[in-house]
Amino acid sequence: MIGNDKLQRLIRGGRLATALALLFTLTGCWDRKEINDLAIVLATGVDAFPNGTVELSAQIFIPRAAGGGPQGNTGGSGGNSTGDTLVRKAQGRTIAEAMTRLQRRTSRHLFWGHSEVIVFGQEAAKGGIRSYLDFFLRYLQFREHAYVYVAKGMASSALDNQPLLERSSSEELREMGNLKLGMLVTLKKLTQMVEGDSQSAVLTVIEQVSQKQKNGTRQMTTSMKGLAILRKDKLVAIIQEPVTRGLLLIRNELETMTYSFSLAGLDGTASVNLLRARAHLSPVIAANGDWKLNLDVRTTGDLILNTTDMDNIAETFMSKARTAWAELLREDVESALERIQSKLKVDAFGFANHFRRRYPRQWAREKRDWPILFDKIKVNVVIQTKIARIGKSDLPQGIPEDEIRKK
Incomplete structure (x- = not known):
């Protein structure tokens, strides 16, 4: 017969062996990414040029600025600091190639899951946005409920702006969208409009307006300037009041x-x-x-x-x-x-x-x-x-x- 002491030792040994076996089967969090290794993107901009290249812009959150650390120009190609955010951009033959090049210029892993705003530049919208929609809906990190706008001029200029009331231009555009001053269109809704029976879409147009401050300097602010009419996926016109009021009324x-x-x-x-x-x-x-x-x-x-x-x-x-x-x-x-x-x-x-x-x-x-x-x-x-x-x-x-x- 086995004594009590020996039996207890066998039980403890068995438990230890089981624990070691389970330990070797655990893979661990080998693929985790710490928050300190991420560059969190708040807004995305797309511009197109006559030579066929695509420029992708990312408005990136600056954690040390938000935490009370030093602010100012962070330096680096294609990056400008605007308070709590900076804008980085890169070009490529396709938007996917532009994203790869943009990542090579950034010291942290670009995380697009917090991008709540997508802005198409006027020339990009004229050339057609179908390929961009395919990319945004296929790439897993982008939100289907991100708000979409068309910018008069360059989308990168619309993002590279620090508003007075909000922490970033992305937050400003999101709040203006919630006020429903124009068409509140998400990425998912835009795709449904383009692929729908009407084969058309309507987006709110934004424009950067310069306003003089008390100290004599000029501050760029974002203003909603009409609606963009797209036939299928291409911009054909930008309409103003009273046409915009009539269109919104008919569309409910x-x-x-x-x-x-x-x-x-x-x-x-x-x-x-x-x-x-x-x-x-x-x-x-x-x-x-x-x-x-x-x-x-x-x-x-x-x-x-x-x-x-x-x-x-x-x-x-x-x-x-x-x-x-x-x-x-x-x-x-x-x-x-x-x-x-x-x-x-x-x-x-x-x-x-x-x-x-x-x-x-x-x-x-x-x-x-x-x-x-x-x-x-x-x-x-x-x-x-x-x-x-x-x-x-x-x-x-x-x-x-x-x-x-x-x-």
Whole structure:
């Protein structure tokens, strides 16, 4: 028989042998990358040149600047420090080659998983963005929900900017996108638009604007300057107001907007802040083969300005305000249809999607002729407006009460 002491020694020995065997089977974290070995990219820019080369720009976070360490120019080819970030860039025959060359110029491993903004330069957008989309969606580190913009001029210039209110231009662009001042388009949504039935896409355009500071220096700030219209994957036009307002309204993308208008028979103006806007598109294929669309627009807003001499709550005033606002909205819609449908002939509105869902069989037969059909579609526009609130005062300010008209 085995004694207790010997039995205990055997058990301990067996445990030790098992532990050693398990230890040799562990691979460890041999492929880990420490945070100190990473260059975290906050934003990505793509530019194209006439000789066919592609330039990839990366806005990189500077950890020592954010931690209170020394700031300033870090030196190195293609790198400029702008506060808590620097921009590095490299060129190649393809965007993949440019990324490889960019990595060779960086002492840390480039990590693209935090890139929340992608900016295409104007020339890159004109040449077509399909190859770039393929790369961004295929390379595992890039986020499908990164916001996408088109820059007037160079994308690298748009990234190489330190805003006053935000920590970086990438954060500034992300916050401006969340405000929905233009089209809020992610990388995934952009790909769906380009590959969709309409074969078009719409992106917000950004531009660098110089503003003079109190000390006499000039500070570059980012401003949203219209919308970029893409036929398939190529930029064909940049549109401005009022066409942009009409396009966003038809697409149900209009959220942040203030309208000012004159009222018939009254001196002065009124302004309404938009609360809600809903556009309902009803496609119709008539018996004679004509393709039509009924557009029903319903908007609600708050009265925020009245410089007339009429009481805010007077029914005459409210009726005039609703009518004037509706006419302004109609002008926006008609200007968008005139410019985009009649002149550019690009289905930036997404009409094709509505016909495909309503008439799937007819769409399957006619979709190849969609460019011809789209140009001939008649759009019947009906607009209803509602003013929900009139503000803190019933009366227009700055006018004696006995001179205010009640009707």
